[in-house]
Amino acid sequence: MNFKFCHNNFNVLNLEKSLEFYEKALGLKEVRRKEAEDGSFILVYLGDGESDYTLELTWLRDWDRPYNLGDNEFHLALRVDDFDKAHKLHKDMGCICFENEAMGIYFIADPDNYWIEILPQNM
Template sequence: MQFKFTHNNINVADLERSLAFYKEALGFEKVKEKTAEDGSFKIVWIGDGVTDYLLELTWLKDHPQPYELGENEIHQGIVVDDYEAAHALHEKMGCICFENTSMGLYFIEDPDGYWVEIVPTRQ
């Protein structure tokens, strides 16, 4: 028996805003989507175009309030080949929420408060 990672899910308050953020900040594109027949939810899977791994964004019609993230001790980890350019982009976007220069990484925050760790490709 073998298990394989396929995706992670996060719930978002404004799907279009989240899609725009992930496209601008990370270049992630829509891979597939599903909308409930009754319109109660919409799910969009986005990917990096390199790996099979997907981030599932779920929007729920009856959940208009911001999501409670607790201590927000969960995050996605992203490797980037041009760390300096990525940092400049994220600094321009104003979405860097934490930097650890001694470890050579930083975090960006998406529109719903989820953190994404950005690390350089290490040789």
């Protein structure tokens, strides 16, 4: 029996704002979408154009408050081929929420405050 990663899910309060963030900050693009017939939810899957792995953004029509992320000790991680250019982009966007210069990594926060770790290619 073999298991293979396929996606992670983040629930989002404002789907359009999140889609814009993920495309601008990480270059992730929509690869598929599922909408409930009654309009109660929308699932949008974002891909990096290279792997089969996706990030599922879930929007719930009746959710009216920010998601409780607890201590936010979980995160998604992405490698980037031009770390310095990515850092500048994220700094200009104002979304860097934590840097660990000793490890050579940093984290950005999306519009719902999910943390995303940015790693250099060689790490």
